[in-house]
Amino acid sequence: MKTARDISLLFSRYTLQMLRNPVWLFVGFSTPVLYLALFTPLLKHFAGVPGFPKGGALDVFLPGILALLAYASGASMGFSTIFELQAGVIERFRVTPASRFAILIGPILSGLMMMMVFDAVVVAVGYGFGFHVDWLGLLVLAVLLAVLAGLMAAFSVATALVTKDISSFAAIINGLNLPLLLLAGVLLPISLGPLWMRVIAHFDPLYYLVQASRALAVGSFGNAAVWQAFAVLVPLCIIVLTWATRVFRKAVA
Amino acid sequence: MDSIISTTELRKSFRSKHGAIEAVRGVSIEVGRGEIFGFLGPNGAGKTTTLRMLTTLLPIDGGSATVAGIDVARHPQQVRTRIGYVSQLGGADDLATGRENLILQGRLYGGDLASVTARSEMLMEVLDIAEFADRRVRTYSGGQRRRLDVALGIVHQPEVLFLDEPSTGLDPQNRANLWDHVRKLRDDGTTVFLTTHYLEEADALCDRLMIIDHGKIIIEGSPRDLKRDVAGDAVLLNLHDSERVLTRAKSLLEAESYVREVKTEGDQLRLYVEDGSTALPQLMRLLDGERIGLRSISLSEPTLDDVFLRETGRSLRDTGTTTEGAAA
Numbered sequence: 001m002k003t004a005r006d007i008s009l010l011f012s013r014y015t016l017q018m019l020r021n022p023v024w025l026f027v028g029f030s031t032p033v034l035y036l037a038l039f040t041p042l043l044k045h046f047a048g049v050p051g052f053p054k055g056g057a058l059d060v061f062l063p064g065i066l067a068l069l070a071y072a073s074g075a076s077m078g079f080s081t082i083f084e085l086q087a088g089v090i091e092r093f094r095v096t097p098a099s100r101f102a103i104l105i106g107p108i109l110s111g112l113m114m115m116m117v118f119d120a121v122v123v124a125v126g127y128g129f130g131f132h133v134d135w136l137g138l139l140v141l142a143v144l145l146a147v148l149a150g151l152m153a154a155f156s157v158a159t160a161l162v163t164k165d166i167s168s169f170a171a172i173i174n175g176l177n178l179p180l181l182l183l184a185g186v187l188l189p190i191s192l193g194p195l196w197m198r199v200i201a202h203f204d205p206l207y208y209l210v211q212a213s214r215a216l217a218v219g220s221f222g223n224a225a226v227w228q229a230f231a232v233l234v235p236l237c238i239i240v241l242t243w244a245t246r247v248f249r250k251a252v253a
Numbered sequence: 254m255d256s257i258i259s260t261t262e263l264r265k266s267f268r269s270k271h272g273a274i275e276a277v278r279g280v281s282i283e284v285g286r287g288e289i290f291g292f293l294g295p296n297g298a299g300k301t302t303t304l305r306m307l308t309t310l311l312p313i314d315g316g317s318a319t320v321a322g323i324d325v326a327r328h329p330q331q332v333r334t335r336i337g338y339v340s341q342l343g344g345a346d347d348l349a350t351g352r353e354n355l356i357l358q359g360r361l362y363g364g365d366l367a368s369v370t371a372r373s374e375m376l377m378e379v380l381d382i383a384e385f386a387d388r389r390v391r392t393y394s395g396g397q398r399r400r401l402d403v404a405l406g407i408v409h410q411p412e413v414l415f416l417d418e419p420s421t422g423l424d425p426q427n428r429a430n431l432w433d434h435v436r437k438l439r440d441d442g443t444t445v446f447l448t449t450h451y452l453e454e455a456d457a458l459c460d461r462l463m464i465i466d467h468g469k470i471i472i473e474g475s476p477r478d479l480k481r482d483v484a485g486d487a488v489l490l491n492l493h494d495s496e497r498v499l500t501r502a503k504s505l506l507e508a509e510s511y512v513r514e515v516k517t518e519g520d521q522l523r524l525y526v527e528d529g530s531t532a533l534p535q536l537m538r539l540l541d542g543e544r545i546g547l548r549s550i551s552l553s554e555p556t557l558d559d560v561f562l563r564e565t566g567r568s569l570r571d572t573g574t575t576t577e578g579a580a581a
Contacts, residue, residue, distance in 0.1 A: 002363075009360055013346070020348045020389075088342025092405065095308055095338040096361040097330055250312075 003099040010098070010106025018114060028114065032122045035065050039187065040129065049192075062126045063141070063213035064186045066119055070145040071181065071206050073115040074152025075173055077108060078160030082169055085160070104248045105241075108153040112146050119145065134219035141216040144229055148209045151237040158244035184210045208232045257321055257413055257444045258284035258307065264315035265302050276302040278468035279316065284446060284461075286412075289439050291459030292448040293557065295569055299468035300448035301341075301417055307446070308338045308415050321412045334362065337406035337414040341421055343398060344405075347391040351382055351401045354390060355408055362409035369408070376404040380434060396427030403434060407443065414438060416447040420454055432458050452557045452569060464561055471564045480555040483563055485513050486529030487553045488536065493546030495520040502545050511535065514563070525559070 018024060036058075043057035084090045093103050119142070127133055156173065163169045183190065183197065184206035190198055201207040212229035215221075265277040277299040284290040292300045305311040307318055309329035318325040321335040345354045352373060359369030377383040380400045390398065399419070406414055419435070420428040435458060439445055449455050455462050456476045463473040472483065492498055499517065506515050506524060511532055513525040526532035529552040540547055561569040 006361065009357060013349070013357055016353075017346065017348045086342075087347070088340045088344030089346065090344075091310060091340050091342070092338075092344035092358075093361065094310060095333060095336070096358070097333040097363065098361040 003102050006099045006102035007106050007109065010093075010102055011110045014107040014110040015113065018110065028118055029121060032065055032069055032118055033125055035068070036062070036122065036125055036129070046188075056130065056132075058126055058129055058131045059218060060189060060214060061187075062122065062131050063217040064189075064210055065122055066141065066145060067148070067184070067206065067210045067213045068181065068186045069115060069118055069122070070149040070209065071152055071184075071186075073111055073118070074149040075156050075177065077111055077153040078156035078169055078173065079166075080107070081157045081160035082164070082166050085164060100249050101245055104154070104157060104245055108150060108157065111153055112149055115145070115149055116142065132218070134217060137216040137219040137221070140221070140226070141213050144209055144212055144216075144233065147230075147233045147237050148206065151205070151233065151240050154237070154241045154244040158240075158247040161244075161247050180204050180206050183207060186210055189214070205233060205236055255286045256283045257286040258282060258290075258319070258446060260303075260307070260316060260318040262316035263303060263306060263313065263318055265299075265306060265311065266314060276468055277306070280465070280468070280470055281316075282463065282470075284413075284444060286444055287439060287442055288460040289435065289445045289447070289458055291455045291462035292446070292465055293450070293452070293455040293459075293462050293561075293569075294448075294465035295450055298450075298465045300450075300465055302468075303465075304338075304415055304417055304446070304448055308336060309333055310338075334409070335412050337409065337411035339402045339406040339414070339416050339419065341418045343402035345390045345398065345401055348389060350389055351386040351393070351404075352377070354401065355386075355404055358405045359408040364409065372408060372410075373404075376408060379437075380404050395422055396424070396430065399423060399427065399431060400434070403431070407438065411443070413444045413446060416445065418449060419447055420449070420451060428454070450569070452561075456557050462557075464557075464564065466561075466565050472560065476557060479560045480557065483560045485525040485527055485555060486532070487555055487559055488524045488526055488529060488532060489518075489549075489551045489553065490522040490524065490536070490540075491520075491548040491550070492522070492540075493548050498545050502540070502543075505539070505543060505545075506536075509535070509539065525555075525563070 040058055040061055043061055046057060081090070090103070094100075123131070123133065123138065159172055160169050163172065181187075183201045183204040185191070185193075185201065186206070190201045190207065208225070208229040211225035212223075215223035215225045260280060260282045263277055263280040263282075264275070266273045266275045280299070280303055292303065294300050302311065306313050307320055307325060309325060309332055313326050320332050323331045323335070325332050345351075349357070355373040355376065356366070356369055359372060360366065364372070377386045380403060382397070382400055382404060385393065385397060390401065393401065403416075403419075406416070416435070420431055423431060432454070435445055435447075439460075447458070459476060461473065461475050462479070464471040472479065474482070490502075492502060499520065499522070503515050503517065503522060506512050506522070511527050513527065516523045524536075533550065533552060537547065537550065558569050561567070
């Protein structure tokens with residue numbers, strides 16, 4: 001009860017901060033749209049190539065964008081954690097009796113909500129360019145996107161709390177970005193790659209989301225990628241959240 | 254004494270590349286209800302670390318601490334509801350207004366919106382924040398921001414307020430203004446525990462203080478007692494032909510019963526005496542009888558720096574980071 005109240009207070013606070021940051025809002029809205037506008041045209045001729053999944057270029061690419069957004073919005077959460085650590089904001093909250101879990105999860109939930117708004121923009125713009133919308137599939141996908149973004153956010157915030165300074169934090173996050181994104185086949189499907197790539201991709205949590213997102217976007221719920229994504233991401237999310245809460249409870253010196 | 258903060262043999266060490274660093278080495282404190290208690294020491298002395306243990310931010314390695322009658326290690330959550338803490342950084346939200354900051358803070362302490370709003374209005378009035386309360390915090394001046402920080406620390410009417418280096422970065426006028434507010438808090442019954450490396454602040458503001466160095470308590474008492482009992486009055490002697498007579502004058506003076514200590518400072522001598530007003534004529538008579546010419550003699554009231562100097566052999570002003578405070 002108290003935790004729920006604290007979460008809602010800290011959720012509102014973080015949301016307000018984001019909405020008052022015009023640069024952040026502008027970049028947040030324009031990035032996904034730019035991806036759609038500048039990358040989709042390059043994919044035109046891929047459709048129908050052996051190894052390329054079924055469907056039009058946009059039907060393959062747009063779900064990848066949604067997965068990318070989920071990854072990026074989660075992974076970048078730690079930057080504001082670092083900033084708030086250095087500004088003394090987190091310390092100010094930690095001296096109050098507010099629930100430690102709420103201090104961690106409030107901003108993460110706010111980030112998830114923003115991500116859903118950006119996702120809606122991507123789908124709406126994509127629809128205008130001929131993306132085929134499967135509503136039920138998107139709904140299930142939204143759950144998976146939230147799970148991955150939550151997992152990445154908890155990881156990012158905990159990493160920020162452990163490293164405490166922007167340069168080492170940025171090095172870790174940027175170092176992870178490239179292999180995780182490429183191996184997941186966010187932009188170009190990994191099915192185009194050689195066997196060894198397709199094998200090591202299975203160690204990348206984002207891979208499961210991307211695979212599931214392409215299946216769900218066209219409404220094939222029976223696709224093995226869907227249950228596999230749930231089976232991998234949900235437990236992983238719980239593990240990382242537990243770890244992050246522990247890091248938060250411990251000293252943040 | 255009715256202690257509101259009590260610690261015994263508090264310890265904390267940090268691991269580093271060069272092995273464990275003992276930041277706090279057996280600190281025992283008793284702070285009475287309703288006093289302004291100061292922790293004076295150079296940067297790195299262990300002030301902030303002690304404060305962070307008392308405010309539940311750092312786990313306690315050894316010893317024990319109770320705040321407002323509650324064991325800090327066992328019941329941190331109960332301690333949190335009874336204390337306020339203003340860190341060096343403050344930590345107000347830049348993009349929110351002062352009013353929004355206060356209301357959120359009050360609600361995180363469990364207050365309902367109506368009572369938190371009323372309390373915030375009151376604090377904005379008392380701490381002279383009302384005028385700019387609806388501007389975003391990023392537009393505030395240093396003094397305005399500091400007053401908001403203090404308001405955030407007391408929005409839930411804590412029994413004890415912890416202030417970590419409260420006047421860092423403030424100009425002398427804002428510093429004096431802050432001190433007035435802190436005294437008002439004390440007069441209203443709040444216990445204030447502050448750390449500072451500014452001698453002037455410790456002297457002007459604290460009812461009682463402890464001097465801490467290298468993680469250990471050096472001495473404690475009221476500023477007045479410390480200055481009188483420990484340091485005594487300081488007399489500065491400037492002698493004619495000093496390079497020739499300095500050593501002789503020094504040993505001569507050291508033999509006098511009313512002289513507590515003689516230190517060489519460049520080509521001058523600094524003595525600590527029991528009572529400056531009676532010592533001056535005696536000193537002049539003595540030097541005259543020994544045919545040691547006196548260029549100038551001056552008597553100064555002791556400062557806390559004299560206390561620090563006597564107890565540690567170093568001057569607090571020489572510890573590097575205190576120049577700003579010393580100049581103010």
